[in-house]
Amino acid sequence: MPASPALLIVTDLDGTLLDHETYSVEAARPALDRLRELRIPVIFNTSKTAIESQLLGESLGLSDPFIIENGSAIFFPKRRFPVAPANCHSAQSCWLLELGSHHETISERLDSLATQFGFHALSRMDVKTVMERTGLSMTAAQRAQKREYSEAIVWEDSEEAFEQFRQALAGHGLHLLRGGRFWHVLGDTDKGRAQQALRDMVPAFADCRIAALGDSQNDVAMLENADIAAIIRSPAHPAPGVHSQHPPLYSQAYGPAGWAECVDRILQEFTIPRRGNHHG
Numbered sequence: 329m330p331a332s333p334a335l336l337i338v339t340d341l342d343g344t345l346l347d348h349e350t351y352s353v354e355a356a357r358p359a360l361d362r363l364r365e366l367r368i369p370v371i372f373n374t375s376k377t378a379i380e381s382q383l384l385g386e387s388l389g390l391s392d393p394f395i396i397e398n399g400s401a402i403f404f405p406k407r408r409f410p411v412a413p414a415n416c417h418s419a420q421s422c423w424l425l426e427l428g429s430h431h432e433t434i435s436e437r438l439d440s441l442a443t444q445f446g447f448h449a450l451s452r453m454d455v456k457t458v459m460e461r462t463g464l465s466m467t468a469a470q471r472a473q474k475r476e477y478s479e480a481i482v483w484e485d486s487e488e489a490f491e492q493f494r495q496a497l498a499g500h501g502l503h504l505l506r507g508g509r510f511w512h513v514l515g516d517t518d519k520g521r522a523q524q525a526l527r528d529m530v531p532a533f534a535d536c537r538i539a540a541l542g543d544s545q546n547d548v549a550m551l552e553n554a555d556i557a558a559i560i561r562s563p564a565h566p567a568p569g570v571h572s573q574h575p576p577l578y579s580q581a582y583g584p585a586g587w588a589e590c591v592d593r594i595l596q597e598f599t600i601p602r603r604g605n606h607h608g
């Protein structure tokens with residue numbers, strides 16, 4: 329098990345750690361390096377898929393748990409967690425806890441509603457359309473379509489129809505969350521509940537304070553569950569309303585530059601004991 333850190337950074341990806349348009353993480357790298365020196369976990373909590381999250385984490389040298397598809401599942405890399413956390417099962421190089429509904433079930437419900445309502449599902453779009461809508465490369469767009477626990481949709485019907493759609497989904501135990509680009513249809517979970525589950529199931533995390541960073545409406549449950557909330561300014565939409573115990577931090581800069589700015593302020597507010605990071 330990992331040593332107990334004093335602080336966990338839990339972060340959204342698109343529009344938060346990653347630039348909304350370019351998906352670049354560059355402006356956040358100095359802050360990520362500082363967190364690595366301080367041995368503070370950086371836990372993704374994203375609407376992205378498992379493969380997208382895993383590849384990004386590996387490219388940044390992270391081996392911390394990550395939460396995918398808006399709180400639908402938590403992955404624990406085995407190289408950091410040699411023993412399975414409670415209720416997890418093995419999924420290749422990770423332990424996996426599933427909290428949401430399976431994509432197949434969600435797809436069946438959406439198919440049954442497709443004749444009544446006007447919407448397009450991301451996983452059913454041709455890859456060129458996904459590339460146009462997201463700005464992702466072909467390979468990245470294909471990874472974004474590999475949804476296992478949720479569906480991203482573009483709504484193309486009236487507001488009134490949207491309410492009926494929401495109610496029809498609720499009748500099947502599904503709900504809607506608004507992300508930076510898409511609406512997400514998923515099971516009975518959200519980023520806040522998954523964050524709490526993660527805190528409860530890893531003994532080393534139990535006494536940690538959580539600083540959460542996000543930019544969109546689907547981050548609100550996570551931000552409100554955290555001990556300190558940081559809202560990253562978006563070039564694409566207004567800041568979400570967050571009712572947290574402590575007033576949230578707001579970044580001046582967009583995306584990863586705003587992320588770095590907020591991490592600096594978070595580290596200033598927390599007393600972090602330095603753990604001999606230059607031994608050997």
Ligand SMILES: [Mg+2]
Nearest residue numbers: 342343508544
């Ligand atoms: Mg976002």
